[in-house]
Amino acid sequence: MHALPEHTPYCLGIFMVGAYQETLGDIHNLFGDTDAVNVRIGADGRPALSHHRRGDSAALMLEYVGYDLAALRTGYRQRLAEAGVDATQAAPLLVVLEAGLDGYTYLASEPAPAP
Numbered sequence: 001m002h003a004l005p006e007h008t009p010y011c012l013g014i015f016m017v018g019a020y021q022e023t024l025g026d027i028h029n030l031f032g033d034t035d036a037v038n039v040r041i042g043a044d045g046r047p048a049l050s051h052h053r054r055g056d057s058a059a060l061m062l063e064y065v066g067y068d069l070a071a072l073r074t075g076y077r078q079r080l081a082e083a084g085v086d087a088t089q090a091a092p093l094l095v096v097l098e099a100g101l102d103g104y105t106y107l108a109s110e111p112a113p114a115p
Contacts, residue, residue: 027064031105032056059101069101 004010035055042048059069076097080090 027061030061030065032061032064034106035104054104056105057102058105061105062101073097 033053033055036051036053037049038051040048040050062072063069077090077094080093085093
């Protein structure tokens with residue numbers, strides 16, 4: 001592996017193709033579809049990326065298995081109120097809930113951008 005500039009994280013791509021990739025993205029594992037991108041080698045010999053498709057969100061997978069997201073959000077707000085959490089304290093907790101629901105189902109170092 002090549003050396004990196006100081007204080008730069010090393011990112012290593014592991015690419016899954018074929019039947020295994022299709023199975024991995026199946027709903028049976030409750031992770032859903034993975035992010036996908038087409039990679040082609042250009043005339044200059046360099047890779048070119050196109051057709052990026054974001055994988056499934058946690059909210060989508062919860063809906064697939066029958067969860068009512070409106071009821072989940074309402075219940076979360078009710079539990080905060082019952083615990084005596086005021087609106088100022090609750091606001092960042094609600095942001096975290098939404099980030100989790102909107103987020104990718106696979107491990108990510110940062111929250112995914114909005115689609």
